[in-house]
Amino acid sequence: MAKQYDVIVIGAGPGGMASALYASRANLSVLLLDRGIYGGQMNNTAAIENYPGFSSVLGPDLAKDMYDGATQFGAEYAYGNVQGIEDQARLRSSPPILKLTKQRRLS
Ligand SMILES: Cc1cc2nc3c(=O)[nH]c(=O)nc-3n(C[C@H](O)[C@H](O)[C@H](O)COP(=O)(O)OP(=O)(O)OC[C@H]3O[C@@H](n4cnc5c(N)ncnc54)[C@H](O)[C@@H]3O)c2cc1C
Numbered sequence: 001m002a003k004q005y006d007v008i009v010i011g012a013g014p015g016g017m018a019s020a021l022y023a024s025r026a027n028l029s030v031l032l033l034d035r036g037i038y039g040g041q042m043n044n045t046a047a048i049e050n051y052p053g054f055s056s057v058l059g060p061d062l063a064k065d066m067y068d069g070a071t072q073f074g075a076e077y078a079y080g081n082v083q084g085i086e087d088q089a090r091l092r093s094s095p096p097i098l099k100l101t102k103q104r105r106l107s
Contacts, residue, residue, distance in 0.1 A: 004095060005031045010082045013040020017070035024073035033080035039063025
């Protein structure tokens with residue numbers, strides 16, 4: 001049987017990583033999925049100069065810091081290109097199923 005999570009976050013940009021951090025810190029089991037490397041659009045920029053706590057930080061460096069924070073309370077990170085979500089709410093006992101092109105555990 002496929003592993004089930006309380007929360008599956010689609011996209012490991014700043015928004016998704018913050019979501020994974022808060023959900024896992026609330027003792028929920030969390031899977032954070034991204035179809036690329038974590039960081040989202042941060043990976044496309046060199047210097048970020050408007051993030052509180054940093055006078056200037058490289059996008060990929062801030063992405064790594066956010067990733068470390070997002071996973072520190074047990075959130076798992078995996079590659080996954082989400083193609084759709086099958087809502088099984090009408091069955092009551094079954095959680096939604098994610099449709100992925102492929103999924104590979106990175107660590
Ligand atoms: C060149 C550039 C420079 C920037 N500079 C700054 C700056 O200096 N300061 C600033 O505040 N902001 C800056 N921004 C904007 C900032 O990067 C974005 O506002 C921020 O990244 C948005 O975060 P997000 O988590 O909402 O989305 P995103 O960063 O877009 O992350 C979304 C993530 O979801 C993933 N995803 C999407 N669809 C799927 C799917 N179907 N399955 C799996 N994964 C999926 C994507 O791969 C991506 O990693 C810049 C953006 C760019 C492009």
